Structures are given as structure tokens and as C-alpha cells.
């Protein structure tokens with residue numbers, strides 16, 4: 001698996017074999033507003049198959065592919081600031097990027113999310129790159145938690161608007177091989193006032209292996225309480 005992964009990355013001209021190659025400029029509009037939830041040469045056959053299968057399901061409108069950018073659009077940041085922050089945008093934050101999109105193509109998280117708002121589900125098809133290693137040959141638990149947080153967070157966001165994670169509870173059942181593809185499957189359980197409850201599991205593509213199970217509690221932000229910085 002790792003060998004196939006390294007081969008795909010070499011085709012990409014990835015920095016894996018050439019230190020310093022393909023470094024991005026932070027200010028590059030091209031990278032910031034590029035939709036990363038679309039196939040690129042680092043995607044394995046498994047990831048492409050899942051992508052194609054769900055793009056077909058999008059045709060009748062029941063499922064929707066969610067685009068994904070490295071940086072939120074300025075108007076979204078402005079809206080968030082106006083509603084929830086009491087201080088001005090700090091210098092460093094002008095270059096802030098979404099954490100799961102911050103690694104070079106193919107090396108970290110390669111993923112696409114699809115949502116079904118009637119079933120209140122968000123699925124994430126995820127390929128875990130070689131820079132996400134924890135135990136040799138397997139994915140770091142923090143990397144798994146990141147994508148569980150992002151997928152359940154998106155599920156909560158679609159139901160409740162702007163939310164923050166208050167609690168994430170994960171059982172790691174079996175390790176995820178590095179460079180494999182997994183399915184992160186999240187489901188909205190209930191909404192109680194400002195509390196949004198979501199559950200999630202992570203399985204292999206053939207569904208035979210349960211890698212992780214999780215529950216998340218998200219709180220809808222209260223515009224009357226600003227977040228302190």
C-alpha cells in the first residue's frame with residue numbers, strides 16, 4: 001500500500017522525494033480559492049470510485065458534494081467576526097488555513113464530503129497520506145480525530161449553523177493502514193436547544209472493518225456571548 005502511494009506521489013512531483021519542491025505561496029489566490037474536494041493525481045482508485053459513485057447519486061439531488069477550500073471566503077470570516085468576536089482580525093489570521101487542507105497534495109488528508117440533508121447525514125471519503133503516520137504503517141489517532149471532528153462538525157453545521165465542538169468521544173477499534181481509504185459516516189442524532197448531537201463511525205471501503213466509533217456534541221454559538229481571544 002505504501003509503495004503504491006509513494007509511486008502516485010512521485011508522479012505528482014511531490015516534495016516527498018524532493019525536499020522543498022512545490023512549496024506554496026500563502027498569498028496565492030489560485031491555491032486559496034481552489035476547490036480541493038475534486039480528484040487529483042494523488043487519489044487512489046478506491047477514492048475515485050467512491051467519488052464517481054456519489055457524483056451519480058447527486059444527479060437526482062438527494063446527495064450533494066460539498067466543495068472545500070483552504071481558506072474561508074472573506075465575507076464568511078467577516079460575518080463570523082461580526083457575530084462572535086470582540087477583537088479585530090489579528091495579522092496571522094489573514095493567512096489562516098483550514099487545518100485538514102494545510103498539507104501538500106497527497107501527503108495528508110485527501111477527502112471529499114457528501115451530504116444528504118433529508119437523511120441528515122454527512123459522509124467523508126478519506127485517503128490518509130504518508131505524513132499522517134502514528135504507529136509505523138498506521139494513521140495517527142489525532143489525524144483520525146481531526147477528520148471525525150470535521151465530518152461530524154459539518155453534519156452539525158448543516159443542522160444548526162455555526163457551532164463549536166464541545167465534546168468528542170472516540171473509540172479506536174482497529175488501526176487504519178497508512179495510505180488507505182476509509183469512509184467517515186456521520187449522522188445527526190438530535191438537536192436540543194443549542195446542543196447538536198452527532199454520531200459517527202469510520203469503516204474500510206468494503207465496510208468489513210470498523211476502525212472507529214464516535215459521538216460528538218456541538219454547541220450553536222450564542223450571538224449574545226462573544227468568543228474571547
Ligand SMILES: CCCCCCCC/C=C\CCCCCCCC(=O)SCCNC(=O)CCNC(=O)[C@H](O)C(C)(C)COP(=O)(O)OP(=O)(O)OC[C@H]1O[C@@H](n2cnc3c(N)ncnc32)[C@H](O)[C@@H]1OP(=O)(O)O
Pocket residue numbers: 072076077080149150151153154157162163164165166167193194195217219220221222225
Ligand atoms: C470563520 C467562519 C466560520 C463560518 C463557517 C463556515 C463553513 C464551515 C462549516 C463547517 C465546518 C465544520 C468543521 C469544523 C469542525 C471543527 C470544529 C472545532 O474543532 S471547534 C474547536 C474546538 N472547540 C472549542 O474550542 C470549543 C471551546 N468551548 C467553548 O468555546 C464553549 O464551551 C462553547 C462555545 C462550546 C459553549 O459555550 P457557551 O457559553 O456558548 O455555552 P454553555 O452555556 O457553556 O453551554 C450550552 C449548553 O451546552 C452544555 N455543554 C457545553 N459544553 C458541554 C460539554 N463539553 N459536555 C456536555 N455539555 C456541554 C452546557 O451544559 C449547556 O447545557 P444547558 O443549556 O445548560 O442544558
